[in-house]
Amino acid sequence: MFTFFSHFGRYLIMLRTAFSKPxxxxxxxxxTARQMNDIGIGxxxxxxxxxxxxxxxxxxxxxxxxxxxxxxxxxxGYIVRDLCIIEMSPTVSCLVLAGKVGSNMAAEIxxxxxxxxxxxxxxxxxxxxxxxxxxxxxxxxVMIPMLVALSAFLGILGGYIxxxxxxxxxxxxxxxxxxxxxxxxxxxxMFVKAIVYAFLLTSISCYQGYYVKGGSVELGxxxxxxVVFSDIAILLADYIITIVLTx
Amino acid sequence: xxxxxxxxxxxxxxxxxxxxxxxxxxGKTNLIIGRSGAGKTVLLKSLIGLVQPTSGSVWYDDVxxxxxxxxxxxxxxxKVGMLFQGSALFDSLTVEQNIxxxxxxxTNLNAKEKSERVDYCLERVSLTxxxxxxxxxxxxxxxxxxxxxxxxxxxxxxxxxxEPNSGLDPKTSIVIDELIRSITIENNITTIINTHxxxxxxxxxxxxxxxxxxxxxxxxNKSEVLESTNQELQSFIFASPFLQRLRDRALGRPV
Numbered sequence: 001m002f003t004f005f006s007h008f009g010r011y012l013i014m015l016r017t018a019f020s021k022p023x024x025x026x027x028x029x030x031x032t033a034r035q036m037n038d039i040g041i042g043x044x045x046x047x048x049x050x051x052x053x054x055x056x057x058x059x060x061x062x063x064x065x066x067x068x069x070x071x072x073x074x075x076x077g078y079i080v081r082d083l084c085i086i087e088m089s090p091t092v093s094c095l096v097l098a099g100k101v102g103s104n105m106a107a108e109i110x111x112x113x114x115x116x117x118x119x120x121x122x123x124x125x126x127x128x129x130x131x132x133x134x135x136x137x138x139x140x141x142v143m144i145p146m147l148v149a150l151s152a153f154l155g156i157l158g159g160y161i162x163x164x165x166x167x168x169x170x171x172x173x174x175x176x177x178x179x180x181x182x183x184x185x186x187x188x189x190m191f192v193k194a195i196v197y198a199f200l201l202t203s204i205s206c207y208q209g210y211y212v213k214g215g216s217v218e219l220g221x222x223x224x225x226x227v228v229f230s231d232i233a234i235l236l237a238d239y240i241i242t243i244v245l246t247x
Numbered sequence: 248x249x250x251x252x253x254x255x256x257x258x259x260x261x262x263x264x265x266x267x268x269x270x271x272x273x274g275k276t277n278l279i280i281g282r283s284g285a286g287k288t289v290l291l292k293s294l295i296g297l298v299q300p301t302s303g304s305v306w307y308d309d310v311x312x313x314x315x316x317x318x319x320x321x322x323x324x325x326k327v328g329m330l331f332q333g334s335a336l337f338d339s340l341t342v343e344q345n346i347x348x349x350x351x352x353x354t355n356l357n358a359k360e361k362s363e364r365v366d367y368c369l370e371r372v373s374l375t376x377x378x379x380x381x382x383x384x385x386x387x388x389x390x391x392x393x394x395x396x397x398x399x400x401x402x403x404x405x406x407x408x409x410e411p412n413s414g415l416d417p418k419t420s421i422v423i424d425e426l427i428r429s430i431t432i433e434n435n436i437t438t439i440i441n442t443h444x445x446x447x448x449x450x451x452x453x454x455x456x457x458x459x460x461x462x463x464x465x466x467x468n469k470s471e472v473l474e475s476t477n478q479e480l481q482s483f484i485f486a487s488p489f490l491q492r493l494r495d496r497a498l499g500r501p502v
Binding site (some may be wrong): 022023024026115116117119120122123124125126127169 | 295296297316320321322324325327328329331332333335338348349351352353362401492
């Protein structure tokens, strides 16, 4: 328990230091743009693949489960849409991103710590927590909601591709389902989740890398911890946000 | 000038530095020597603030470095250059980008002025034309020289070198030593070098501090090393029979 509070305190201190005034805005902007490219463009394919397949599987699965029941067929489109918007796109995408982006960040910063790059910057007078952490968090908060929105679209598209051409559902039924019972507030929930998860997965991963000690084994552990703790934080946050925003 | 006053450092129950007080003079190469585990690196890192001393103070001229706020600390650090043992060059940046990094971060020079400053530093370390190379394309000695170029790019008043000769052949070590010494004298820098290299001790040791088991065991200069009667220093510097014979010959003792 003491270890947990010790880590949590150090995590808060890192965040406070990370959000201090930059030495030079231009350098931070360049770093943020680089991170936006890495997170946004670099993760697009994996997020797209996961989204299309989860959307496709969801529609086939629901078509199977609702077969022969009194529930109208067009509900499949409705279920796939809301599943993608409320849960699958923000949560599943961010769990995947924790694996890709989070482990990458922990390894990058941890490697810099081990090769004394961070010490070199500190000696120069650079606020390393700010320069290495803040641009990553800002870039993630900008790019991950965009990825999540794309993921929702691609998930629905995946559902369409898996059900309409295979005649599980007609085009008209799927579209009718998509247009039924639409609640714009759900999109708001999706973006809230995306922003919170983006903050959690980047800050936790950066923390794991920033305080790494030892050699390559510890760096590997830090990278694994980044994914594990980010995933746990995302799932906990998912539950809390769902309760708060839907009650 | 840098002054350490009664520096102690404890890790858990182990006291690594036991009240060290030293004066490092400007315009001279100040060497910290000692066996592995003697506390040299911890002392160097305490002097530069990478390790917080348990007690004691470090003075950069008239500024108490150990009591500085964030902004004041940054202001002092902009006057500091450091060459790391492994050079600590940013792998994904070219030589030019590495050297330019402090200029980009802390100065308002335009691109042309930055390029000129980078070229001057590269010329100073005899690496003219290496601008576009990556650290992985350079030898260990060249990486050290790029490290020195980066350390001097902001015209530091204080230069720290952690094991500048480690992993280098004797000839390259001499080149690096001479480079550090000439930069120190030209710019009247306070240079502190943490080293194991006996060539460095005998060639560029203007001031030498021998650390033994966390204490300042001996202090002097290169010409005083030979005649010192300190047993710990003698057994450290002249560890091999070959070096002992050389010493005895130099002092006219029977070999």
